[in-house]
Amino acid sequence: MFVFVAMVAVAAAVGALAASGASSEYAGLEQPSWAPPSWLFSPVWTILYAMIAIAGFLVWRRHGVSVAVGAWVAQLALNAAWTPLFFGAGRYGLAFAEIVLLWLVIGVTVTLFWRISRVAAVLMLPYWAWVTFAAALNLAIWRLNA
Template identity: 40%
Template sequence: MIWIVFVIFLAACVAAGTTGAIFPPGEWYRQLSKPAWTPPDWLFPVAWTTLYICMAAAGARVAMLDDNAVAMALWALQIALNTLWTPIFFGLHRIRVGMVVLGALWLAVAACMIALWRLDTIAGILFVPYLGWVSVACALNASILRRNPRGGTAA
């Protein structure tokens, strides 16, 4: 792995992660009805930091390989969808649209994981926790949508 390539992928992840600072959960989110299994607030930055490092490492491992176009396109798609969810959910309070974005993100992460795995087993393995976390996020978003059909605002 070339370290400058890792840094570039990590910068993309950090850029995606900054949406959490721009659009924090806030009072609207705290007031929503959420399931008892909602992860505690402290876990989110820990999980995302770990996931972003793994995602950057996976991308960097494959970036310099031959025949990586599909994997790199899927990596770009998943980070774009990752970046999009926070402003939609926390910024616009659009729970239903957030669910659609998360569904697309789950598909993009799963496809990216497979594409990475075919080129480099370790890169594919590095995406497994990400797919697990996005699965939890999908279940949480769906539960919040069911519990808050009006979304606290016009959902």
């Protein structure tokens, strides 16, 4: 379990480093009326990252290193890459393209997990839903700030 928690912690740390000052940057962006306040992101991601780690561990414990675990690693790497693109580089369009790819890889991961552990797949669903929302928010911010 430690390895999965550590991997998620690294992804979270990459995001946290890239997002230093993100709260003020986020507040300075033109946003849609439905955009959440910046304080909401940290607690949501804390819960989601815990669920992502547990899901990966459950699949690994049942099936070992596999295509499903590879998909889990791929989505985690894409997750870590989004924040530097959006906040670090201010590349909202590129970040949107990246989050669409992330969304697709999460879908593949959920599908592969479902075949191995339905619990693990279900643990990934709130994350997939949040990334769906985040992609819509990314698109709206990109369009409003172009």
